Amino acid sequence: MGKILQLLLRNGGFVTLVLVEAFCFFLIVQFNERQNAIFTHSAGILAGGTLEKRQQFADYIGLRERMDSLSKINARLQTDLANARIVKIPRRDTSYIALFDSLNRTDSVRRKVMRPLYEYYTATVISNSISSANNWLMINRGSKDQITPNMAVVTNNGIVGIVRHVDPNFSMVMSVLHRQAKISVALSRFNSFGSLIWEGGDPNVMTLKYIPKHFAVKPGDEVVTSGFSQMFPRKILIGHVEGDIAQDPENPYFLVMKVRLSQDMSTVGDVYVVKNIFQPEQDSIQVKVRDEQ
């Protein structure tokens, strides 16, 4: 065997053979219909397969970039959606009035110029906890990204928490799974509002309180944000009522029930930070009534 190999290498015969066979291959494909058909077919499969693989690879490489751009588009759509919900509020609602730009109200013509109420920013959760009594998340956005305390953090599936501490590049978010977190929510079927708190334990279940007892709440009823907190936009899905609906032992005029969260808190990844543009104004007007309480 070694002798044969040695002879092969020493001789130009092999090179000649390869060249002549290549030429023959060309002749065969060029002048024979049957072989040409086979070649064309095989080459098609090969080229198609290669192109597809290349495309798949390129798609995969571009995935991160595309996801970022999709997140941005989504943030914009969420902004539009949140604001669109506000537009539907009847005219007497104060939020609606806020939508009119007072500067654009000229003498005779009342121009309805819409003003956005919320702005959405994309962010990614870089640390999360669900097992403590008071849970926090860290996101990769901070004051450089116009994040300020008391902004809401939501996902496409539900709510996550509220921004509490802001550094230039990172922010700490108080999870809804925190003893101090108290979310103003509503049962979308009745438009009746209450408070959502977490009593520890199952990180997917929270407790809904202060729903007046004359509402016939049933398991499966949808729980959404009420929009009263000035942080979360209205009607973001939070979860569904689950299990027994009982009378609140502390306050017999109200019901207490469990709510299963629609956003699994253990899988939170990409989030949106929501800025309420009118929050300073809303806060300052609330301060005025605080003195009268």
Next chain:
Amino acid sequence: MNNNFFPNLWRFLGLVAVQVLLLKQLTVSVGEYFNILLYPLFILFLPMQLATPYLVLMGFAVGLTVDFFYPSIGVHASAGAFSGFFRFIVFAMFAPKGGYSGKEPIFSPAHMGWQLFLQVSALFFLGHLFWYFSVDDFTVVYFGTVTLKTFFGWVLTMIFVWLYTAMFNPKN
């Protein structure tokens, strides 16, 4: 080289003529498994001293000539070129200890004896036929058919190789 030229030329013309006038008709009338390819004998009987690149080119030439009559441009040419190279390997495999003496002008029974000649030609034609049918079918899908065709073609061809060689007993 010069005194080898005319015997090889006659062999070239004679084998191509037999191949395209007689043996091709046999395949056409009997069936696709009845293949006798005798023209590679031209390659086998080329001078022993001829360098491999020339063997490849000569094999290509005789194959292409046959192709014009079949017509299957390139298929026999490919098998011929392969056989030119394959002859070099087969000869090396069957070389006596210390190599060939250099006195034998061609690899024929007259110089090498019938036993060695039949061994070498059997392997040589097996290689040629397998290459030919593989290129002819041009896909690995028909590997079984290729093997069968090679086997039947090889048995028939070897009979004709023996007949031809016994009849003409070429010496140069």
